[in-house]
Amino acid sequence: MAADFIISDSPYIHSGKSTKKIMFLVMLALLPAIFASVYYFRAGAIYLISTCVISCVVFEYLIRKIRHKETTIYDLSAVVTGILMALILPPNFPLGAAVVGCLAAVFLGKEVFGGLGSNIFNPALVGRAFLMATFPVLTTTWCEPFSLQAVTTATPLGLMKFQNVTTDLQSLFWGNVSGSLGETSAIALLLGGIILLLYRVIDWRIPFGYIVTVALISLGFHSANPASYAGPLFEILAGGLIIGAFFMASDPVTSPVTKKGRLIFGAGCGLLTMIIRYWGGLPEGVMYSILFMNALRPLIDKFTRPICFGG
Amino acid sequence: MSKTFKGGIFLPENKHLSETLPIEIISLPNRVIIPLAFYGGKKCEPNIKEGDRVSTGQVLCEPQEHISTFIHSSISGVVSKIGEFPHPVLKKSYGVLIESDGKDLKGFEEGERNWQSLSGEEIIKIIKEAGVVGLGGAGFPTHAKLRIQDKKQVDAFLINLIECEPYLTVDYRLALERFDEILSGINILLKVLRAEKAYLAVAADKKELIEHLSVKTRESKNVEIITLKHKYPQGEESQLIKAALGRIIPKGKLPCDVGVVVDNVQTVYAVFEAVCRKKPFYERVITVTGRGIKEPKNLLVRIGTRLQDIINYCGGFQADKLRIIYGGPMMGVAQDNLDMPITKETSGIICLPFNKKEEIKESACLRCGRCVDVCPRNLLPLEMNRLIKNKKWDELEAYNISECMLCGACNYICPANIPLAARMALGKRALTSIKKVRSRKNGS
Numbered sequence: 001m002a003a004d005f006i007i008s009d010s011p012y013i014h015s016g017k018s019t020k021k022i023m024f025l026v027m028l029a030l031l032p033a034i035f036a037s038v039y040y041f042r043a044g045a046i047y048l049i050s051t052c053v054i055s056c057v058v059f060e061y062l063i064r065k066i067r068h069k070e071t072t073i074y075d076l077s078a079v080v081t082g083i084l085m086a087l088i089l090p091p092n093f094p095l096g097a098a099v100v101g102c103l104a105a106v107f108l109g110k111e112v113f114g115g116l117g118s119n120i121f122n123p124a125l126v127g128r129a130f131l132m133a134t135f136p137v138l139t140t141t142w143c144e145p146f147s148l149q150a151v152t153t154a155t156p157l158g159l160m161k162f163q164n165v166t167t168d169l170q171s172l173f174w175g176n177v178s179g180s181l182g183e184t185s186a187i188a189l190l191l192g193g194i195i196l197l198l199y200r201v202i203d204w205r206i207p208f209g210y211i212v213t214v215a216l217i218s219l220g221f222h223s224a225n226p227a228s229y230a231g232p233l234f235e236i237l238a239g240g241l242i243i244g245a246f247f248m249a250s251d252p253v254t255s256p257v258t259k260k261g262r263l264i265f266g267a268g269c270g271l272l273t274m275i276i277r278y279w280g281g282l283p284e285g286v287m288y289s290i291l292f293m294n295a296l297r298p299l300i301d302k303f304t305r306p307i308c309f310g311g
Numbered sequence: 312m313s314k315t316f317k318g319g320i321f322l323p324e325n326k327h328l329s330e331t332l333p334i335e336i337i338s339l340p341n342r343v344i345i346p347l348a349f350y351g352g353k354k355c356e357p358n359i360k361e362g363d364r365v366s367t368g369q370v371l372c373e374p375q376e377h378i379s380t381f382i383h384s385s386i387s388g389v390v391s392k393i394g395e396f397p398h399p400v401l402k403k404s405y406g407v408l409i410e411s412d413g414k415d416l417k418g419f420e421e422g423e424r425n426w427q428s429l430s431g432e433e434i435i436k437i438i439k440e441a442g443v444v445g446l447g448g449a450g451f452p453t454h455a456k457l458r459i460q461d462k463k464q465v466d467a468f469l470i471n472l473i474e475c476e477p478y479l480t481v482d483y484r485l486a487l488e489r490f491d492e493i494l495s496g497i498n499i500l501l502k503v504l505r506a507e508k509a510y511l512a513v514a515a516d517k518k519e520l521i522e523h524l525s526v527k528t529r530e531s532k533n534v535e536i537i538t539l540k541h542k543y544p545q546g547e548e549s550q551l552i553k554a555a556l557g558r559i560i561p562k563g564k565l566p567c568d569v570g571v572v573v574d575n576v577q578t579v580y581a582v583f584e585a586v587c588r589k590k591p592f593y594e595r596v597i598t599v600t601g602r603g604i605k606e607p608k609n610l611l612v613r614i615g616t617r618l619q620d621i622i623n624y625c626g627g628f629q630a631d632k633l634r635i636i637y638g639g640p641m642m643g644v645a646q647d648n649l650d651m652p653i654t655k656e657t658s659g660i661i662c663l664p665f666n667k668k669e670e671i672k673e674s675a676c677l678r679c680g681r682c683v684d685v686c687p688r689n690l691l692p693l694e695m696n697r698l699i700k701n702k703k704w705d706e707l708e709a710y711n712i713s714e715c716m717l718c719g720a721c722n723y724i725c726p727a728n729i730p731l732a733a734r735m736a737l738g739k740r741a742l743t744s745i746k747k748v749r750s751r752k753n754g755s
Contacts, residue, residue: 004631310564
């Protein structure tokens with residue numbers, strides 16, 4: 001009997017894990033937040049999310065084509081970037097501007113470094129930061145849930161910072177507040193976070209380090225001066241902290257690989273977020289804190305290199 | 312809870328294919344190819360020539376350096392060729408082809424020997440002359456290992472029954488079927504090592520074996536069973552010592568530096584046979600398994616038996632395209648030559664059907680860190696991979712690549728399916744040769 005013998009290097013078995021599966025799980029984990037956004041912002045959410053997903057995939061396809069590289073759209077990472085991009089934009093954000101943001105996310109955030117895995121910054125956050133600079137008014141114009149009228153309302157963090165008005169925690173928890181499309185509903189994002197942790201898509205250390213640091217800092221300030229500083233629960237539930245901690249800071253490509261490094265990374269994000277929220281010009285600091293810590297990632301990895309077995 | 316080490320992976324065992332099958336003796340092969348290479352692959356000169364008649368167990372060549380041992384004929388017959396032959400690990404090796412006369416005439420005096428009256432030195436000599444090597448896969452000459460610890464204080468003798476590679480059931484079957492002999496082997500080695508206690512390290516999920524061993528060792532106060540978590544690579548020496556005895560071998564040191572000697576269970580069995588039955592090492596137990604073979608078996612085979620003979624004995628292949636692996640699926644070597652002989656180090660032949668759809672192409676590293684999480688040596692495989700790809704050898708050394716034992720756990724878990732094990736091997740080889748060149752330059 002003639003048989004074909006295949007020669008290759010060991011090991012000859014594999015876990016079956018793949019980039020695609022990981023991205024698929026991230027998408028699954030984002031589903032509750034997508035549902036919440038559709039619930040609160042109706043058709044607007046669907047338009048924004050589909051625009052961002054389609055443009056990210058198309059841009060990635062075209063850029064790879066121009067660079068004469070094999071297409072990577074099937075690894076689904078562009079889809080994830082698209083969903084995240086949409087979820088961190090104001091619900092009534094013009095679709096044309098969103099496409100520009102997606103181009104920045106895919107091109108400046110990812111492909112310019114050589115594609116997925118080589119990027120230094122989280123692509124969706126690069127896109128968001130780009131839009132902050134190019135459309136400063138549009139990126140800070142919010143609307144109330146259940147209406148896409150661009151009435152200029154403030155987000156809970158904005159209200160806190162500029163008018164010293166707190167929003168009730170229950171609304172923050174369920175998401176019945178103004179804010180970016182997918183960041184408002186804490187419960188939906190936490191559900192997604194649990195999915196990510198259960199399937200071990202992300203390491204608990206980053207969201208843990210992030211959220212605990214925010215809680216500790218706000219607890220300290222709140223106890224010292226309850227009149228001008230909100231309590232830890234408010235700081236955790238308001239704004240983009242939960243989506244940032246579970247879906248952005250924990251992005252494997254742009255976060256440390258060592259366990260200690262991940263804790264430090266999370267804590268650094270928390271510290272910077274609170275510095276910006278308290279003393280910065282903006283009400284929210286999640287985006288810049290993560291981008292800044294992304295830049296520090298190689299340094300953190302370098303200084304937390306584990307000691308080898310027996311060494 | 313059973314003890315274990317940090318990191319590692321849980322593998323699908325697939326041992327059910329062969330674990331219930333008693334060890335069978337394969338029919339005598341028509342010809343055998345016996346590699347004439349010492350540990351490390353160095354060619355050795357035989358004391359026979361083409362056309363000579365040899366008998367089973369006859370010495371074919373004698374050790375010519377410290378870390379080498381005797382090599383014996385595994386059948387009786389005529390030496391038909393001395394030259395280059397395929398070798399499962401070295402690819403090609405100097406060797407001898409022996410055509411069987413079908414008689415299997417023994418060239419050694421069979422019989423019982425009482426080991427109690429022998430001195431440690433005499434036992435080591437017997438082990439050396441019998442050509443016993445480490446049968447877990449490494450093939451390090453056993454007598455040399457026993458000598459290394461000569462000047463060190465060894466208090467614990469660890470018998471490795473973990474068999475953490477999937478599919479393989481050699482150690483399991485041997486311990487189930489021949490434990491009385493193994494127990495004698497343990498006592499012999501305890502005497503040589505002047506150690507007080509022997510520990511049997513068994514994976515916790517092998518309930519039947521643990522039960523069997525605890526009955527058999529009830530009378531032996533100097534033998535203790537340690538159950539360890541079923542995890543890969545639990546059977547690797549340093550992880551084993553850490554998990555079983557809580558001792559950590561310092562970087563670059565040997566088990567005997569922490570007072571331990573580890574031997575695979577089949578090695579212990581071979582020592583028993585050499586010492587008590589005066590039998591040279593010319594046959595071993597292997598597992599032939601995988602979904603690509605018709606009848607999986609645990610087989611007692613002569614060293615040098617060709618792959619073709621073994622496959623025929625096991626009913627032939629069950630797939631058109633397959634991988635034939637010598638050793639385990641994690642650290643073994645794929646073969647494509649049916650003339651490939653069984654060597655002393657071969658622990659099994661695994662035939663895995665090849666399915667192109669299941670093969671995942673290498674993609675970009677996501678820096679997800681799963682390789683870091685599973686590395687039993689606390690290394691950073693992803694960083695080493697980057698340095699090896701960019702040929703940054705100097706930096707590579709600082710990442711302790713020398714400590715990597717190529718277990719492949721990182722490779723198994725990697726979602727980008729990066730061939731990390733092969734790359735680490737490449738990096739290790741490159742670094743060794745660079746060091747050689749450097750020391751030569753410094754010397755001149």
